[in-house]
Amino acid sequence: MRRVYLDHAATTPVDPRVAEVALECMTGNYGNPSSLHQFGRLARQAVETAREQVAGLIGAAAKEVVFLSGGTEGDNLAIKGVAAALKKRGNHIITSAIEHHAVLHTCAYLEGAGFRVTYLPVDEHGLVRLSDVEAALAKETILVTIMLGNNEVGTIQPIADIARLTRARGIVLHTDAVQATAQVPVNVDALGVDLLTISGHKMYGPKGIGALYIRRGTRLVPQALGGGHEHKLRAGTENVPGIAALGKAAELARAELAERGRHLSALRDRFIRDIMERIPDVKLNGHPERRLPNNANLSFKYVEGEALLLNLDMRGIAVSSGSACTSGALEPSHVLLAMGVPPEVAQGSLRFTFGQQNTDDDVDYVLQELPAVVAKLREMSPFTPPQEEGGADVH
Numbered sequence: 001m002r003r004v005y006l007d008h009a010a011t012t013p014v015d016p017r018v019a020e021v022a023l024e025c026m027t028g029n030y031g032n033p034s035s036l037h038q039f040g041r042l043a044r045q046a047v048e049t050a051r052e053q054v055a056g057l058i059g060a061a062a063k064e065v066v067f068l069s070g071g072t073e074g075d076n077l078a079i080k081g082v083a084a085a086l087k088k089r090g091n092h093i094i095t096s097a098i099e100h101h102a103v104l105h106t107c108a109y110l111e112g113a114g115f116r117v118t119y120l121p122v123d124e125h126g127l128v129r130l131s132d133v134e135a136a137l138a139k140e141t142i143l144v145t146i147m148l149g150n151n152e153v154g155t156i157q158p159i160a161d162i163a164r165l166t167r168a169r170g171i172v173l174h175t176d177a178v179q180a181t182a183q184v185p186v187n188v189d190a191l192g193v194d195l196l197t198i199s200g201h202k203m204y205g206p207k208g209i210g211a212l213y214i215r216r217g218t219r220l221v222p223q224a225l226g227g228g229h230e231h232k233l234r235a236g237t238e239n240v241p242g243i244a245a246l247g248k249a250a251e252l253a254r255a256e257l258a259e260r261g262r263h264l265s266a267l268r269d270r271f272i273r274d275i276m277e278r279i280p281d282v283k284l285n286g287h288p289e290r291r292l293p294n295n296a297n298l299s300f301k302y303v304e305g306e307a308l309l310l311n312l313d314m315r316g317i318a319v320s321s322g323s324a325c326t327s328g329a330l331e332p333s334h335v336l337l338a339m340g341v342p343p344e345v346a347q348g349s350l351r352f353t354f355g356q357q358n359t360d361d362d363v364d365y366v367l368q369e370l371p372a373v374v375a376k377l378r379e380m381s382p383f384t385p386p387q388e389e390g391g392a393d394v395h
Contacts, residue, residue: 050247154295163192
């Protein structure tokens, strides 16, 4: 059976060039980077080289990069860290209704600790309105946290425009850039952000490693205590193999970004166009233009997304019905609901996310299998309207 992996927003395969670097740090350069002997110094050199590589990808200074376990920890450190550092100045945080749960659950936790959180709505394309951001800003606002590229529908937010509002008021701006980094150009100065989260396994690096960019002068209280590691902001012996691998992944992404973007967007655009032509009653979710180059989120009316997913899996095609972190949930996507997608339509949604190893042949195979699967499930569905004489309603 042919196997086609179209779930790169959930995780990416580790690039062999990245794996090679990680293996060397596990078997050869295995010292503790806090040790003073030569083994430790070599490990420290690997960590600092990776710090420079990650900083180079996002246009930061190396000393502004802190390594941690991934995007979730990065979001937690950014949000909780700012809240703890600035709580005497204010207790108001602004986010959006479509954030990753690493942000939403952290904000909910802070609500229980006495902070006030505003959850901004989005339009039908998943875009935050600047007017809503400006209207929500208050004297007590200490942090705005809005993701750069949405993990479910791929919509890219106007972070640089939001930054102009926050910077004029001295408010800290954080963006979860886990999905966007290594897919679109990400420069912390161009974006105007104070904090930015990235994750290794979304950019052809290993799982369990990520980084948080912290602009110089941004006040942050560490959340993991126990030592002076990572500029005293994240205690614990550094994951040298993961860090070195993340650095290599960042270096490769910086060199290959334009080529990857062209490849992914070409596959995505062809896929969306052909699906919309071949299958009736399909809705594209997310912004039609301001979207990540690898993302195609589609709602197939009158069928259930999990059934579609499982039927495609039996044909060797791996996709997602939403965020991988909530794939076991029976409720419709909170992102799609916030965009105004009806629950019954949201339930029939699938996320197809392409990767650099995907080919036109992969697209051909999915286009061959998917229409028949949808047709079969619609025949079984009590919600499918009767077909009028003359054929299906194609639009």
